[in-house]
Amino acid sequence: MKRLTLAAAAALVAMGSAHAQMMMPSASQVYGELGYTWLKIDAAGTSGRPSAIRGILGWEFHPMFAGEFMLAGGVNDDNKGVSVNGVPTNVEFELKNMYGLFLKPRYLVQQAELFARLGYAHTKVRAASTNNNLIQGQDQSDNDFAWGIGANYRFNPRMYVGLDWMRYSNQSGHKVDGLTLGFGYHW
Template sequence: MLAGGVQDDNVETPFGSVNVDLKHTYGAFLKPKMDLGQNFELFARLGWAKTKIDAGGGSDSESDFAYGVGLQYSFSPKAYVTGGYMNLYDKDGVQVDGWNIGVGYKF
């Protein structure tokens, strides 16, 4: 999995407001799934992700256990669209999570 941030955030600290921006994250996941019929699948993601965050002019890159759930719809045997929720990082009071959408093609 490879992802980038589409929205930054402002975090209040004792020293004032700090702008936080997700630069990128990548990871490897197991993806158990359940067929719901009518070309739909319910899935979970369990794995490890490395995330780079820029905050207040500096940046940091950390790894953490990551997880999520989602739904996939197949247009054909090879093309699909997917959406769900992922938690990519949660340490030391910093959490990177959110909703995602994607398209895929099976080779």
């Protein structure tokens, strides 16, 4: 009986150490990410592809969950030629700003992390005619449920790169999606 107990204890210890080797521990529960985001804004009956810089500050409060604050600002506008009632016009798409709060469920395997983001985002975008007044330029601000999926790869316990896709807004006649390539660091 003693041998069986020792064998069971040894098996549990071995399984625990094998599981610990599967996940690369992070240096800290607090992390930051900085990324370049290629956006797609659907508005004014057409779509444009401006870009933004996005920053995230996160806290891993559980091995399978993190909480995040996101802030983004536009860095590159997009112009597109369209026809409004048979009149050609040039439409400029611009991201003014975005911010949000997210819950991040995640799954870790060795150096890889697969995750989802679920939460709230505020977006402020602008679509306007640049060569006439066919499309009135006004800022469109929305608060909406935001969600996305992504993956990270850790080089070491502190640094990682990641790729994710997010739906930031889908309200009031416009939709904002984004694909982000980013770099993260654990303090």
